[in-house]
Structure formats: C-alpha cells, structure tokens
Amino acid sequence: MATKNDAYLRTYREKRDFSKSSEPSGSQRAGDKSSARFVIQRHEASTLHFDFRLEVDGVLKSWAVPKGPSTDPSEKRLATETEDHPLEYADFEGSIPEGEYGAGTVSIWDSGSYQNITEQDGQQIPASEAIDSGHVKVELHGDRLSGAYALTRMRDRSNQTDWLLVKVADEAAERDHGGSGA
Numbered sequence: 001m002a003t004k005n006d007a008y009l010r011t012y013r014e015k016r017d018f019s020k021s022s023e024p025s026g027s028q029r030a031g032d033k034s035s036a037r038f039v040i041q042r043h044e045a046s047t048l049h050f051d052f053r054l055e056v057d058g059v060l061k062s063w064a065v066p067k068g069p070s071t072d073p074s075e076k077r078l079a080t081e082t083e084d085h086p087l088e089y090a091d092f093e094g095s096i097p098e099g100e101y102g103a104g105t106v107s108i109w110d111s112g113s114y115q116n117i118t119e120q121d122g123q124q125i126p127a128s129e130a131i132d133s134g135h136v137k138v139e140l141h142g143d144r145l146s147g148a149y150a151l152t153r154m155r156d157r158s159n160q161t162d163w164l165l166v167k168v169a170d171e172a173a174e175r176d177h178g179g180s181g182a
C-alpha cells in the first residue's frame with residue numbers, strides 16, 4: 001500500500017541499492033504522516049515492566065509501565081517517562097547482558113500503528129507538542145490493543161517523569177476483565 005511515508009522516502013530509496021549498501025531503507029522513518037508506529041515491549045529486567053513507545057518526529061518517545069496497559073478505563077497505570085529510543089528499537093527483541101543497562105530480556109508484547117488524536121481547544125495538536133504539554137491522546141491499532149489511550153503527566157508530583165496511562169472509554173474498552181495479563 002502506498003503511503004505518505006513511501007512518497008517521502010522515494011528519492012532516498014531511488015538513489016540507493018539496499019542489497020549492496022547497509023544503509024537503512026528507512027522503512028520505519030516517519031514523514032509528516034498522521035499515522036505512526038507504536039510498540040509495547042515486555043521487559044523482564046530487575047523488575048518486570050512494559051515499555052510503551054510512540055513514534056514521534058523520528059524517535060520513539062518512551063514510558064516504562066510497571067503493570068502494563070489496561071483495557072479498563074477505571075485502571076490508571078503509572079508510566080514513567082524514559083529516554084527517547086531510535087525507531088529501529090521498535091523491532092528489538094532479545095536479551096541485554098547482565099551488567100548492562102536494562103539487563104534482561106525484551107520481547108514485543110504488542111505493536112502496530114497509532115494516530116495522534118490530541119485536541120486542544122477543539123484543534124488537533126501535533127504529538128510532540130502534546131507530549132511537551134503533558135497530555136497526549138492516541139488511538140492504537142495493534143494486535144492486542146485498540147482504541148484510544150491517554151497519557152497524562154502527574155503535575156502534583158515533584159518527579160516530572162511520572163505519567164498516568166489510562167484507557168479512554170470507547171468501543172475497545174473493557175471493564176473488570178480487561179488488562180494486560182501482567
């Protein structure tokens with residue numbers, strides 16, 4: 001399927017033979033498209049958590065969610081903001097050696113595309129702006145998760161890296177029996 005992203009990278013790709021050059025074909029690079037990738041990686045480190053990552057402006061904005069996402073809108077899940085990861089990280093699975101940062105095993109728990117649906121005063125705002133302002137709403141199209149999720153920074157905390165990840169009440173929401181199974 002032709003996407004805006006394909007058009008955006010056409011010139012770059014036409015100039016290169018990726019069977020000869022080890023340069024990335026850029027298949028994961030976002031252009032100005034409204035749909036981008038998300039991934040949730042199960043990370044069995046010193047403490048088990050789920051890394052929730054959204055492609056924004058060519059990087060993966062990242063949060064570590066100890067309990068993982070819930071499909072129940074009444075369940076607020078702590079999400080601690082972590083450093084931006086490269087887009088290629090969305091495909092990473094494997095084990096990080098003992099003694100290294102994040103030592104343990106990483107596996108992809110869910111992935112797919114998402115749309116930024118954050119609005120401010122009735123106007124949609126870019127995901128980067130939404131994250132800077134401390135509130136971003138996304139619609140996930142994953143294998144496990146679908147529908148809208150909101151991430152909101154906890155302003156009452158001295159620790160500005162604490163956010164809450166909450167399922168927005170919509171058709172994809174499930175009460176009581178929802179959850180990541182974490």
Ligand code: MN
Pocket residue numbers: 043045049050051064102
């Ligand atoms: Mn992690």
